[in-house]
Every structure is written in C-alpha cells, then in structure tokens.
Amino acid sequence: MELIIEKPESVLNTLEIKTGMLVYAKHVSWKCGISGFFTAITEKEMIVQYHPRIGNVTNHFFINAKEVAAGDWQIRYSTDLSKVYEYPKPIDNTENSEDKNIDDENKNTNDTDNENDKNTNLNNENSDTNNNNMKDINTFQEMEANNDIRRTDL
Numbered sequence: 473m474e475l476i477i478e479k480p481e482s483v484l485n486t487l488e489i490k491t492g493m494l495v496y497a498k499h500v501s502w503k504c505g506i507s508g509f510f511t512a513i514t515e516k517e518m519i520v521q522y523h524p525r526i527g528n529v530t531n532h533f534f535i536n537a538k539e540v541a542a543g544d545w546q547i548r549y550s551t552d553l554s555k556v557y558e559y560p561k562p563i564d565n566t567e568n569s570e571d572k573n574i575d576d577e578n579k580n581t582n583d584t585d586n587e588n589d590k591n592t593n594l595n596n597e598n599s600d601t602n603n604n605n606m607k608d609i610n611t612f613q614e615m616e617a618n619n620d621i622r623r624t625d626l
Contacts, residue, residue: 482537482538483515483537484514484517484537484540486513486514486515489510489513489549490510490551491509491510491511491512492509493510494507494550494551494553495508495509495510495520495547495548496547497545497547498546498547499544500543500545506522508520508522508533510549515537516536516537516538517535517536517537518534518535519532519534520532520533520535540559543560545559546558546559546560547559
C-alpha cells in the first residue's frame, strides 16, 4: 500500500505569465471583468492588482489555477497590448469559415463604402463652410476698402 498517490494536476504556466503583465479577468460570478496587472504568480495562483477608482487606493484579487482549469475564469493578458492572449481560447467555428469570410468581406466593403460616403459629405460641408468664410472675408475687405468700417486705435 502506497502512502502518496501521484495524480496529474493543472498548474499555471509560470514561463508564459510574468509579473507586470497586463490582465483583464472575469470570474463567472461577476457581472463584468476587472483590468489590472499580475503582481505575483505561482503554479497554484496568480495575484492581480487593480485600481478600484478610489483615490490613491489599490486592491487585489486572486486567480486560482484549479478555478481556471475548471473554466470559472475568462482571462486576457498581454505584455504590451501588441498581442493579447486569451484563456480559454475562443471557439472557432470552422464548418462555415469560408462563408463567414465572404460575409466579412462584404460587410467590410459596405462599411468602407459607407465611410467614404460620410467623408464625401463632410468634405462637401467643409467646402461650403470654407466658401462662406471666404465670402465673409471678401465682404469685410470690401467694406474696409470703402471706409464703411472705421478702425479706432485704443
């Protein structure tokens, strides 16, 4: 009979996650997640420091490795936000991926067309405003030339 039973256990990858990394974490019991940064990491838990929006105060919450493995946490983390990692990884529906890509292209094309229309309208409005401003300047210069406007020295 053995005194110790060895069994596999989920642990945090301390080579992947470092202190100081930015993190957004949401527990299943929370309405919304909290952004902060890792302050301590062991194989069993991570400590996240965050600002609770109260003056010069910081607070912490703990992320347990067993809870992460059980799917109780949604976590996004990054060193510099140029690449953001997510756990659990998002599910990718590959069944209709080709149709989805076509729909995305059509949506992007329509969005681009709408954006171009908005820019054209803004440019037209700016042209009208610029034309009105030029008319005002010309009118002012004409009035000044005809001595309709008197300058007074203070």
